Amino acid sequence: MERHALLTDDLIKLSSCSEHVKCLIIGSGPAGYTAAIYAARADLNPVLYTGILAGGQLTQTTEVENYPGYPDGIQGPEMMENFRKQAERLGTDIRLGYITSVDFSGMPHVVVVDEAKTITADTVIISTGASAKWLGLESEQKYNGFGVSACAVCDGFFFRGQDLAIVGAGDTAAEEAIYLAKLARKVYMLVRRDEFRASKAMVQRVLNTPNIEILYNTETKEITGDGLNVTGVKVQNNKVQEETILDVTGFFVAIGHQPNTHIFKGWLDMDETGYIKTKPGTTYTNIRGVFCCGDAQDHVYRQAVTAAGTGCMAAIDAERYLAGRAADLILEEEAT
Incomplete structure (x- = not known):
């Protein structure tokens, strides 16, 4: 050594x-x-x-x-x-x-x-x-603890019945998305590429969860809010270079x-x-x-x-x- x-x-x-x-x-x-x-x-x-x-x-x-x-x-x-x-x-x-x-x-x-x-x-x-690894967005840190989290198990409870977004493509992201889906009304899963990095078994579990919507080739551009709490997330589809805003009240980072x-x-x-x-x-x-x-x-x-x-x-x-x-x-x- x-x-x-x-x-x-x-x-x-x-x-x-x-x-x-x-x-x-x-x-x-x-x-x-x-x-x-x-x-x-x-x-x-x-x-x-x-x-x-x-x-x-x-x-x-x-x-x-x-x-x-x-x-x-x-x-x-x-x-x-x-x-x-x-x-x-x-x-x-x-x-x-x-x-x-x-x-x-x-x-x-x-x-x-x-x-x-x-x-x-x-x-x-x-x-x-x-x-926790973060995306590096200024808005991400601005709303950290006020709608932005790096721990679904810690904070998912506060978002019961709401619409959420989670970024990540590995096993941890898949597991946390499934956990959030049990609490939330809907979960957007933001995957930067056109495929997961997670194991096939975990991907299958995500695909079989009806209230998870997977957005492939999607990059997070900004977390939006009212100055106090998260109100949405601006994302870009890198294939068509189109930006949209997802109406969510919670944003979870699961990139490691x-x-x-x-x-x-x-x-x-x-x-x-x-x-x-x-x-x-x-x-x-x-x-x-x-x-x-x-x-x-x-x-x-x-x-x-x-x-x-x-x-x-x-x-x-x-x-x-x-x-x-x-x-x-x-x-x-x-x-x-």
């Missing part, structure tokens, strides 16, 4: 501003904060760096109604603030900062924060999440996600997309003492509740790993 080790000169230069921690958590979404809560209760004295977007993707959503414990729903930013406060109350040292490089070649592990400070850690929990894991390339085993591989049933990576939870390793479910669950697992795995190391050291001392 290719190693991107930190240069010795860099370590010497940064050594004056280094510190050592027992448990370092990288990322601050549901997975990271839950890992912090459990690690703090296990007396691991966790230090958590929030990353660029403190609170993760949920801080960019509005209503959350599918997380247990909130019978009336809750705003995404408020929910993440509750997570943060709980982690902090239990003793987590939460810091604003971005991890710019890592060195997992030995023990303890070494990370650099904001290219200015080194931290060594006995255990590292990675919870950097994943980011990108895990935020680039700084760990060369160190951790990943799939072809960049999701970190963990040992089945655990959060262990291929590097001892390094664990991964949340959407950085989950390309299937990508829900807040599943992320929180793996955050819990990561903290427990880290605690047991440290306990095992301590026991090994005692045995080594006794042997000598």
Whole structure:
């Protein structure tokens, strides 16, 4: 495996501003904060760096109604603030900062924060999440959370009985279109080419869903709205170069996600997309003492509740790993 080790000169230069921690958590979404809560209760004295977007993707959503414990729903930013406060109350040292490089070649592990400070850690929990891929339209971001979404399972509930559009041609797009069709009156599926990229089985399911209308060779030009919510989407048929506006109140983007894991390339085993591989049933990576939870390793479910669950697992795995190391050291001392 290719190693991107930190240069010795860099370590010497940064050594004056280094510190050592027992448990370092990288990322601050549901997975990271839950890992912090459990690690703090296990007396691991966790230090958590929030990353660029403190609170993760949920801080960019509005209503959350599918997380247990909130019978009336809750705003995404408020929910993440509750997570943060709980982690902090239990003793987590939460810091604003971005991890710019890592060195997992030995023990303890070494990370650099904001290219200015080194931290060594006995255990590292990675919870950097994943980011949805967007079309890149200005109107798409303007109405993000107000009719535009990248998660049908998260937000489809709010559009029951309405007309919707979804862009994408892969298995995920097909699956989400079918999910939305159960809730919506009609779903327009916008496919840029003249065929799907999805498997034949998924395509057949889409074709057999009566309230899904597939628009092939169709490109999204703009999401229209009244300044508050989505009211339509302007599309172009690339075969006849004709533009039309679809009257929809919701627009879903299903063109994939990108895990935020680039700084760990060369160190951790990943799939072809960049999701970190963990040992089945655990959060262990291929590097001892390094664990991964949340959407950085989950390309299937990508829900807040599943992320929180793996955050819990990561903290427990880290605690047991440290306990095992301590026991090994005692045995080594006794042997000598």
